[in-house]
Amino acid sequence: MSTELRKELIVSAIENGTVIDHIPSNSVFQVMKILELDKTTNQVLFGTNLESQKFGRKGIIKVREKFFTDTAINKIALVAPNATLIEIRSFKVVTKRKVNVPDNVENIAKCFNPKCITNIEQVPTRFKVVDKTELRLLCHYCEKITKKENIHFI
């Protein structure tokens, strides 16, 4: 176990559940919203502006007694592309993996086109990710591309 990881676990070790590490500090609440942790009855612990060797400052979220599917966790890739997912059972790390940018993104980001139906009527947004490295999102409705620098979250 790396020193960094041990330190985190010391802060508040969980017996069973998931730790999401390396979230940009200003995206922690966004991640909680995307994973619907604002609605859960599970215990959620989080920290922001923690020191990180790799990222300067980072955020972290721990959820007790909860494990995420790949589909659910990949949704956070847009806001936290470098996030690491750590699953813990009986205080032991059982898996540790990176998130992947998904093929499709639903109801997370806004379309940058002000003339798009999704910005005018109550229509959930849908995008196809046409470039996973540069993060270019093709709107399912107006067929325009929203670039990374224009992405705003709902």
Next chain:
Amino acid sequence: MKNRSLVSINDFTKAEQLQILDRAEEFEKNPNQRILQGKVVASLFFEPSTRTRLSFESAVNRLGGRVIGFSDANSSSTSKGESLKDTILTVSNYSDLIVMRHPIEGSARWASEVASVPIINAGDGANQHPTQCLLDLYTIRQTQGTLDNLNIAFVGDLKYGRTVHSLVMALTQFNTTFHLISPTELKLPSSVKMYIKDANLEYHQYTEITDAIPKIDILFMTRIQRERFSDPMEYERVKNSYILKNSMLEKSRQNLKILHPLPRVNEINEDVDPNPKAYYFQQALNGVFVRQALIAKILGV
């Protein structure tokens, strides 16, 4: 195609697009076929477009169907603040098919997801206008006897013209060589060029029409609008270079045909009209046959 919506030209495969063109040929030979008796087509024009609306309504009438609807948003309940979804759900109850034109981009895709009947997109803002694209394909095939391996030139506003974008995308299925003629500021967007590159097709870019004239089978003209230029001086400088005059056609191929989605303003000089290579008025007539074919295919008759 039965009961499927047509929002974007890509919704139908190449084979399906060709089936529509084949059916349109039958309607060209015999336009009055009362195969839509008892069917109701809703024609919802949230913004006025007399040309497109009349073409659709003529198509339905020639097939013996009935048309209900409105020709601008003021006479619909939208003016009272009703959402598009509610209007579409209501109209679905009264019709077998909805033809819709709407100024908001993506509105047609959304309508096709909430409606219980198929939707034909007759234009959603600057986004898609697939029946215009089908009629252009029909006209090209009609004049050249094939859609394959042609040299096709696009002139004018290639940046904002949605007609150009969908037609270029559709033509990449037919091994076309593209000749793109526009002011530097109005070049074809890279998102559309991507389709040409992905299909490994040749394209050439020009700023002068005459450079391309001897090499092409089809000359597709579009209008250049002053408001598209960030610099009004630049518009004044280039505007006359993109006006087609009859004298410019001297070195053109025998089989060349000139197309234009209409209405034109001044981008084709009237001295071109008597030239047998001018084909834009016949092109407009084809719109009715293509729309008859599309409606018949979607309603399964």
